[in-house]
Amino acid sequence: MTKPPTQSSSNVDTKTTNPCGKKFAFDNALMNIKWRVFSRKSETYTNCVLIRRSSYCSLEMRVWRLLSLGTWFDANTLRSGITLGSLGIQSRGPPSIPASHSLVIRARKFDSAFSKCKGTDLNSQSKTVLLRHKDILQCPWNALAMLLFYKWHVLKEPPPNFEYPAWADQPLFHIDPALHDGELEQFCGDIYSEFVEGASHGVQQFKYTTESALNAITDALSSSELLKNAVSAAQNMYVTQRSLQNGHCADVQLANAGFRSDIRATTYNVPRQKHSVPQHIEEQIFPFVDTMPRRDDLVDQGRSPEQWDTIVRFCNLLKMLRTVLLQDMAILCDIPFYRRMLHGTAVFSSDVFQSIQFVQSTDAIRKHSWNSDFLPLVENTPSDSRLARVVPCMAFASSDKKPTEADATISQVPIAVTPALIEPVGGLCKTDHHSSKITCTEASKPVASDAVLPKAGLSKSELPDATLQSTKVPSVKLPVAKSLVMASNIDPEPSSADS
Numbered sequence: 450m451t452k453p454p455t456q457s458s459s460n461v462d463t464k465t466t467n468p469c470g471k472k473f474a475f476d477n478a479l480m481n482i483k484w485r486v487f488s489r490k491s492e493t494y495t496n497c498v499l500i501r502r503s504s505y506c507s508l509e510m511r512v513w514r515l516l517s518l519g520t521w522f523d524a525n526t527l528r529s530g531i532t533l534g535s536l537g538i539q540s541r542g543p544p545s546i547p548a549s550h551s552l553v554i555r556a557r558k559f560d561s562a563f564s565k566c567k568g569t570d571l572n573s574q575s576k577t578v579l580l581r582h583k584d585i586l587q588c589p590w591n592a593l594a595m596l597l598f599y600k601w602h603v604l605k606e607p608p609p610n611f612e613y614p615a616w617a618d619q620p621l622f623h624i625d626p627a628l629h630d631g632e633l634e635q636f637c638g639d640i641y642s643e644f645v646e647g648a649s650h651g652v653q654q655f656k657y658t659t660e661s662a663l664n665a666i667t668d669a670l671s672s673s674e675l676l677k678n679a680v681s682a683a684q685n686m687y688v689t690q691r692s693l694q695n696g697h698c699a700d701v702q703l704a705n706a707g708f709r710s711d712i713r714a715t716t717y718n719v720p721r722q723k724h725s726v727p728q729h730i731e732e733q734i735f736p737f738v739d740t741m742p743r744r745d746d747l748v749d750q751g752r753s754p755e756q757w758d759t760i761v762r763f764c765n766l767l768k769m770l771r772t773v774l775l776q777d778m779a780i781l782c783d784i785p786f787y788r789r790m791l792h793g794t795a796v797f798s799s800d801v802f803q804s805i806q807f808v809q810s811t812d813a814i815r816k817h818s819w820n821s822d823f824l825p826l827v828e829n830t831p832s833d834s835r836l837a838r839v840v841p842c843m844a845f846a847s848s849d850k851k852p853t854e855a856d857a858t859i860s861q862v863p864i865a866v867t868p869a870l871i872e873p874v875g876g877l878c879k880t881d882h883h884s885s886k887i888t889c890t891e892a893s894k895p896v897a898s899d900a901v902l903p904k905a906g907l908s909k910s911e912l913p914d915a916t917l918q919s920t921k922v923p924s925v926k927l928p929v930a931k932s933l934v935m936a937s938n939i940d941p942e943p944s945s946a947d948s
Contacts, residue, residue, distance in 0.1 A: 466494040466833045469638045472655070473663065479670070479681050485640070485655045486663050487518070489587075494831045496586040498636045500595070503794035504842035505604065506630035508596045509622055510637075510644045515589035517657040519705050520577045521687050522556060525651035528624065530557035530575075533609060534617025536593075537762030538769050543578045544690070545699050546717055550769060552579040552590060553762070577689045581719050583707030584825060585777045594770035594777075595796055598734060603795045603843065608737040611760050614752070622648050630842065636835055661704040669697040721818040726775040726810055733801050734771035738764040778802060779811040780822050786830050795843035 470487040487495075499511040516527060535555045542548025555576050582588035600606050609616035626649065633641045646652040658666075666686070670677050676694045680686050688705065690698045703709070708716045732739060741764050744757050781787040782802070791797040801807060815823065 465835060466491055466831065467638075468495045468498070468636070469640055470657075479677065480684055480686065482685065483655050484663075485657050486660055487657065488660055489584075489829065490831075492587050492659070493584075493829055494833050494836070495637060495640070496592075497790060497831050497836055498633070498839055500586075501790050501794065501836065501839040502630065502633060502636075502842055503599075503796060504630045504632075505596075505599060505623070506628050507633055507842070508592070508599050509628070509648070510633065510641065512589065512592045512596050513622065513644055513648060514640070514657065515587065515592045516554075516579075518659055518662070519579045519589050519688060519702075520554065520556075521656055521658065522575070522577075523656075523685075524647035524653035526556050526575070528622060528648055528651050529620060531621045532617060533619045533621065533763060534759045536621070536766055537759075538766040539578070542580065542717070543699055543702055545696070546580065546703065548580055548717055549722075550581075552581075552593075552766065553577075554579065575687060575689055575691075577687065578702065580702055580706040580717070581722065581773070582705075583719060583821070585721075585780060585822065586826075587707065588773075588777070590770065590773050591777045594774035597767070597770065598774060598796055598799075601735065602799055602801075608735070609763075611742050612750075614756060617756070617759055617763075624649050632840075632842075636839060659705065661707075662701050665700045665704040666693075666697070669693070669700060673697065718821075720821045721776050721780060721814065722773075724776050724779070724814040724817045726772060726779070727806060730775060730801065730804070730806050730810065731768075731771050734774065735767045738767045775807070775810070776814065779807070779814045780818060780826070782808075783811045783815070784823065784826055787826065790836075793841040795841070798843075 468491055470485040470491055473484045473486045475482070475484075495514070496511060499507040513527060516522065516531070520527075522530070531554060535557070537553045537555070539551055539553050540549070542551050553576065557575075579589050581590050585591055601608050609619070629645055643654055646654070670680065673694065676697055679692070679694060683692070686692055688698060688701055692698070693701060703717060706717070741760060778791075778797070781791060782797075796802070
């Protein structure tokens with residue numbers, strides 16, 4: 450039924466991580482669409498590059514890729530069908546998955562020629578649900594939160610004006626060529642040019658998926674003649690209940706969220722979401738959502754109840770995303786490699802993440818996430834040497850000095866070329882909060898790094914040590930914080946097999 454994956458033709462050194470994945474195709478009778486299949490190693494490297502570069506283009510490309518992986522939408526649906534008003538949150542997971550919340554996208558569907566919208570009513574919308582990913586770097590929630598923070602807090606673009614209905618039709622993705630970032634091509638290969646073509650013109654060469662999601666859908670196609678016939682008739686697939694026949698959709702969604710689909714009742718769990726962040730820090734992010742207009746005022750202006758519901762869903766999503774961003778950044782900033790990766794980026798340089806209140810909030814999250822978040826991040830730290838050459842786009846934004854060519858290569862803070870890794874051999878790596886060092890049991894020995902960091906004006910305390918045992922971790926205390934809850938005006942949505 451399927452053809453084996455073939456290596457991508459991108460010109461990428463075999464000794465480095467291939468960001469372009471492997472090419473794959475189903476039988477032509479089933480679907481005449483080409484795919485790229487990405488491994489966890491490839492995804493980790495690419496997301497690190499895009500976060501480290503921290504340009505609007507790189508953060509937008511990260512959202513585009515992760516939404517492509519999570520929805521299988523065609524390029525023109527991503528480009529024009531996803532608007533601010535199409536985004537929302539629901540206070541439950543997809544059917545049969547025990548998640549407390551899920552991100553909902555009601556994207557307008559476009560025909561296969563990417564030339565004409567089939568309509569704008571609810572029947573022409575393709576609703577898909579995205580779970581919060583097990584891994585921070587691969588999480589579309591994190592990518593979306595970071596992009597919107599950059600948009601409204603770094604670039605200072607005006608936030609949505611809910612007084613006027615036009616806000617809901619604003620596309621999520623910009624299509625202005627002036628925002629393109631050619632520096633990404635040397636690190637991302639063909640997938641950068643594919644993103645530019647897709648975001649600018651709706652031209653799509655490949656659909657994207659992960660190895661685990663491909664395994665889930667091929668198993669489903671082998672076991673369900675009904676699903677196979679439905680896919681063959683449509684000559685396409687999307688991660689929606691209507692497209693994947695309900696139960697199979699849940700399996701793919703779990704795989705896309707980093708979980709095994711065969712034991713979903715006991716495996717979907719994201720411990721970091723239990724971490725409480727101080728409310729006064731939350732309210733510094735997307736503050737306009739706390740002052741949205743009253744329903745009665747909008748009704749008096751002749752606005753429909755549906756328009757009010759759209760505003761509520763979007764504002765509740767932003768309230769959730771600001772909590773997600775603070776939780777995820779607290780974890781990344783508490784690990785030396787990822788703290789160096791974020792150093793100098795526009796998002797991390799903002800007042801919110803430089804405040805003492807945020808620094809203090811990074812300590813207690815270890816209690817919730819040590820085994821589930823910290824260890825996997827350290828164990829899967831990318832070692833590709835190209836990461837050391839990625840320079841944050843806005844590194845000089847806060848300085849009156851104009852950068853020179855020498856500044857771009859000398860004055861910036863590079864991340865480790867080959868960081869010290871933990872070799873998981875059954876032992877447990879843990880944090881000694883009294884000595885503020887990461888230590889390992891005898892069975893889990895740190896692997897020394899032979900790489901030499903370029904000298905870049907780092908202070909002595911910022912320079913990484915040769916082994917993980919001597920890597921400093923800030924010792925901080927967390928003030929008592931509120932429990933993680935969503936706004937009370939989230940209404941559960943009715944279940945529907947056609948949603």
